[in-house]
Amino acid sequence: MSIIHTRVLQETAVRYFLEVVRRGSITEAANTLNVASSAISRQIARLEAELDTPLFERVSRGMRPNAAGELLAAHALRMQLEAERIGNELAALKGLRRGEVKLGSTEGFALEFVPAAIEHFCRQHKGIRFQLTVGNAAHVVQQIREGAVDLGLTFTMAPDPDIKVEFAQRAPIMAVMRPDHELAHRRQVTLSELAPYPLAMPQKNITMRRLIDACCSRRNVLLEPTMAADSISALLCFVMSGNGIGFSAALPIRRLVREGQLVALPIRDKDMNTLQLEIQSLAGRTLPDAARAFLNTLIARASTPHADSWPA
Numbered sequence: 001m002s003i004i005h006t007r008v009l010q011e012t013a014v015r016y017f018l019e020v021v022r023r024g025s026i027t028e029a030a031n032t033l034n035v036a037s038s039a040i041s042r043q044i045a046r047l048e049a050e051l052d053t054p055l056f057e058r059v060s061r062g063m064r065p066n067a068a069g070e071l072l073a074a075h076a077l078r079m080q081l082e083a084e085r086i087g088n089e090l091a092a093l094k095g096l097r098r099g100e101v102k103l104g105s106t107e108g109f110a111l112e113f114v115p116a117a118i119e120h121f122c123r124q125h126k127g128i129r130f131q132l133t134v135g136n137a138a139h140v141v142q143q144i145r146e147g148a149v150d151l152g153l154t155f156t157m158a159p160d161p162d163i164k165v166e167f168a169q170r171a172p173i174m175a176v177m178r179p180d181h182e183l184a185h186r187r188q189v190t191l192s193e194l195a196p197y198p199l200a201m202p203q204k205n206i207t208m209r210r211l212i213d214a215c216c217s218r219r220n221v222l223l224e225p226t227m228a229a230d231s232i233s234a235l236l237c238f239v240m241s242g243n244g245i246g247f248s249a250a251l252p253i254r255r256l257v258r259e260g261q262l263v264a265l266p267i268r269d270k271d272m273n274t275l276q277l278e279i280q281s282l283a284g285r286t287l288p289d290a291a292r293a294f295l296n297t298l299i300a301r302a303s304t305p306h307a308d309s310w311p312a
Helices: 012-023 026-033 037-051 067-093 107-111 113-124 137-146 207-219 232-240 251-258 289-303
Strands: 056-059 062-065 099-105 128-134 151-156 163-170 174-177 200-202 227-229 246-248 263-266 276-282
Touching: 012 026, 012 037, 012 062, 012 067, 026 037, 026 062, 037 067, 062 067, 067 276, 099 107, 099 137, 099 289, 107 113, 107 128, 107 151, 107 232, 107 251, 113 128, 113 289, 137 151, 137 163, 137 276, 151 207, 151 289, 163 289, 174 232, 200 207, 200 232, 200 246, 227 232, 232 246, 232 251, 251 263, 276 289
Parallel strands: 099 128, 099 151, 200 227
Antiparallel strands: 056 062, 151 276, 163 276, 174 246, 174 263
């Protein structure tokens, strides 16, 4: 691709281009931006003419960026995010004391950890507003790549070259049950010991379930869920309603464990310790001040078992 001109990257054409990359088609981008498809087509054609290279492959279901398009998208997105960051910080210098932090997380973090951290942060920084989007791990990573969120909170098993890991810690999978369950007095359990009980398990597309299934396969253990769901709230409700056993990392349920509503037991099978809790951002991006400050709050609270009971 020829040299990328700064003037070109600052124009509306690039905003349209990035939306086509995100949506995969001109029609979907037009609907999102509330402009005519023809206007987007003209801007894409103009970009390709000025840069003297095609940016997309036309495929049966829409448009996919080629190598040049992917390179332009990466540069343009970072410039767009940097412009937003500088604008927010200039506003703060004028004494506006306002800002917005955009977060993406899997449901385990949204259950209690993230809302409690936001409430704590807002007591000290009343002008900051938050947006939280909840999805699976792949959705969180995609939002980070697209610049739709500043920070992502998720569980993962493998690194991603587009993602900067701002904080990480091991997140062993625990067996979760009511305090009156017959296994609740144990110090630890094995996967095979859980098989006779009603099991509440994540659906197969969720990172934790993939790890559980892989461990069971290596040990020739068959775990058949009585209930499978993509909602940790639903799974925990099933567990708390009777004799069922569920699975969770420690952080999403630490308040419920501390209050005596649940017991969480380590699972002795060592492969169940390979999950990692991560707070992520886009590699190469400088976070806005508000997002950086909130990141520090998240790290402190994730590192401190009883952070959700901190005073204001």
